Amino acid sequence: MNASRTVKALRLGRAAAFLVLGAPVQRLGAQEAASESGRQIAERAIAQLKGYGDVAAEITIVLKARRGDARTWTVRLLSLEQPGVERTIVVFERPRDVRGTALLTATRPGRENEQWLYLPAVGRVKRIASQGRSSSFMGTEFSYEDVAPDDAARYRYGETRADTLDGVPVTAVERFPQDPGSAYGRQLLWVDGDDRPIRIDYFDRAGSQVKTLHYRGYRLRAGRFWRADEMEMVNHKTLASTTLLWTAYRFGAGLRASDFEPDALGRTP
Numbered sequence: 001m002n003a004s005r006t007v008k009a010l011r012l013g014r015a016a017a018f019l020v021l022g023a024p025v026q027r028l029g030a031q032e033a034a035s036e037s038g039r040q041i042a043e044r045a046i047a048q049l050k051g052y053g054d055v056a057a058e059i060t061i062v063l064k065a066r067r068g069d070a071r072t073w074t075v076r077l078l079s080l081e082q083p084g085v086e087r088t089i090v091v092f093e094r095p096r097d098v099r100g101t102a103l104l105t106a107t108r109p110g111r112e113n114e115q116w117l118y119l120p121a122v123g124r125v126k127r128i129a130s131q132g133r134s135s136s137f138m139g140t141e142f143s144y145e146d147v148a149p150d151d152a153a154r155y156r157y158g159e160t161r162a163d164t165l166d167g168v169p170v171t172a173v174e175r176f177p178q179d180p181g182s183a184y185g186r187q188l189l190w191v192d193g194d195d196r197p198i199r200i201d202y203f204d205r206a207g208s209q210v211k212t213l214h215y216r217g218y219r220l221r222a223g224r225f226w227r228a229d230e231m232e233m234v235n236h237k238t239l240a241s242t243t244l245l246w247t248a249y250r251f252g253a254g255l256r257a258s259d260f261e262p263d264a265l266g267r268t269p
Contacts (some may be wrong), residue, residue, distance in 0.1 A: 038157030038173040045195050046150055052225060054080045054255040058248040063140055066239040073098075078268070080255050084108060087260035091268050102265045109151065118265035125262050134183035140242040141211065141233040145182060146202075154178055155187075165190050165198055184210075196226055211235050222251040 061073040074094040080087050086107045092098045100120035107113050117126050134145050158174035173189040185205035190198045196218055202211040217229030232243040259269055 038155075038160045038175055039152055041160065041171065041173055041191065041195070042150075042152035042155070042157070042175070042189075045191065045197075046152060048195065050081065052079070052081065052251055054078075054251075054253055056248075056250040056253040056255070057246055060245040060247070061140075062243045062245065064241045064243070078253070078255055078259070080257065080260055082257060087257075089260060089265070089268055102268050104260060104262060104265055106260075116262040116265065118268075120266070123266065125265050127262075134181065141235045141238075141240055142242055143183065145177075145179075145184075146211075146213070146233070158186075163190075168198070169193060170198055194226065196228075209236055221249045225251065 055078075057077045059075050059077060061075065063071045063073075072094075073092065076091045076093060078089045078091070088105045088107070090103045090105075092101045100118075102118040104116045104118075105113055106115075115127070118124075119126060134143055136143055154177060155175035156178055158176065160171065160173050163170055163172045170190045170192055173191065175187050175189060177184050177187070183204065184202050185207065186203040188201040188203075190200070192198050197213075197215050199215065200213040201209055202213075204210050212234050214232045214234070215228040215230075216232070218226050219229060221227050227246060227249065229247075230243060230245055232241055234241045255269070258264060
């Protein structure tokens with residue numbers, strides 16, 4: 001594999017986690033939620049992501065430049081819950097030059113993510129070291145920081161208040177990243193009455209809003225899991241965007257722990 005393809009493959013490794021974003025489910029009115037602390041709301045929302053067992057999904061990724069040019073990728077996502085760890089595999093299907101590239105991410109509470117990348121051109125698995133949490137990956141509007149699994153302990157919380165957003169009652173939760181390497185000084189999380197994220201506003205350390213993540217088209221999957229059909233990250237400085245279109249969810253897909261071992265990546269189901 002030539003140098004340019006190697007670099008491209010390694011950049012895929014940095015893109016792993018953003019494909020595993022989900023949506024919490026909890027029925028709670030905005031006024032009641034606003035009486036709680038931001039930390040309580042965050043902890044409850046994260047807890048609602050658990051309990052799915054195993055799931056498979058398909059994702060179309062659309063990258064749009066300011067001038068309107070667009071690129072599209074297609075991936076499969078496989079995820080499995082195990083005691084103390086969640087494992088996710090992202091398999092790239094299109095475009096053709098990255099087909100078969102597979103990325104395994106292991107997430108443990110309070111610990112750094114572990115990642116392994118399967119490179120079909122050389123037929124081997126490479127462990128990926130985390131790099132540049134605040135930098136963009138593969139030209140998308142998501143940074144590695146944006147896509148890392150959420151953890152309530154990563155933030156200090158400020159004001160929590162009842163509000164409306166596009167005419168919908170919501171709760172606004174102000175939070176401040178505690179990682180000194182974070183690109184953000186502040187974030188504003190907006191959740192609806194079911195504790196589903198509607199929007200996240202990202203502000204840099206100078207106080208300027210730099211990006212917004214929109215969640216749209218929630219559906220109840222498998223009778224108990226709310227998931228957004230569309231997630232769009234908009235960069236207010238470049239006016240570019242990256243959209244994730246989620247389809248073909250299969251909860252209880254019959255995935256096994258042995259499917260999520262690094263040496264099994266070339267044989268991903």
